[in-house]
Amino acid sequence: MPLIIDDARPAPLMRHLAAIAYDTMLLAACWIGVGFLFIILNKGEAITGGALHYLLQAALLAAWLAFYIYFWTQQGQTLGMRAWRLAVADENGRPLTTALALKRWCCALITCAPAGIGLWWRYLDVDGCTLYDRLSRTRLYLLPTNPYPSAKKRKRHV
Template identity: 40%
Template sequence: MAAVFYDGFLLLAIWFVATALILPFNAGEAFNSGQYFYPLYLLAVAFGFYGWFWTHGGQTLGLKAWKIRVADKAGGKLGWRRAGVRFIGGLLSWAIFGLGFAWCLIDKEGLAWHDRLSGTRLFFLDGPG
């Protein structure tokens, strides 16, 4: 969970930059609740962040710091489709009060809902990430 929070802070910073990039297209004004593009844009930015790291080495900065790697069940690299399923599954895992993440504590293979859904798993590395 520490890696999740670590990456959360990094994603928050990326969202600040992403918001600054599109503010000129909203006349420099803050986005309001009636603008549906903005939350979808932030969701796409989040998928781009996680998807790129998962498909290019399997480690976000948080996962690298804690020596964890995301891969398919055989240990292979993830493709964009599997990363997308994992991302959507992760959203569902959070949406139900994080129960999807806590599930790994009682799962016989230690997998969270999004791991089961996407056919992925976390590998804990012994050496440098």
């Protein structure tokens, strides 16, 4: 992903929230798949406790983390962010490394846990950044156009 800060501006809150809602639905589908695999491992029975329960919890957390790390590092956007023309980058507009994406995810988890304070922080910040963006030194940008052209706009080679 190229530098994006030249032609992008900070993301508006409503687009940010819409992307979070979209990604939450996608993540829920991933969690259903993980849960289905664990039910199969448990021979169709509900997982009510024991070691398999803790392993399921760890797998759900790993799926959540992998979802964001993969999309942020490989494409600079999750699918929800792509739908709303948002992209995440470091302070200099470069793509996130795995370590930086992990730091952003952890900061978001910690700062948003108490009533979403990390997200609402943007109203106190002079640049409109969330608290987790400040702590992880990342930024969420609104792109002027979608960097991935639709199938209709692509030229077809004959």
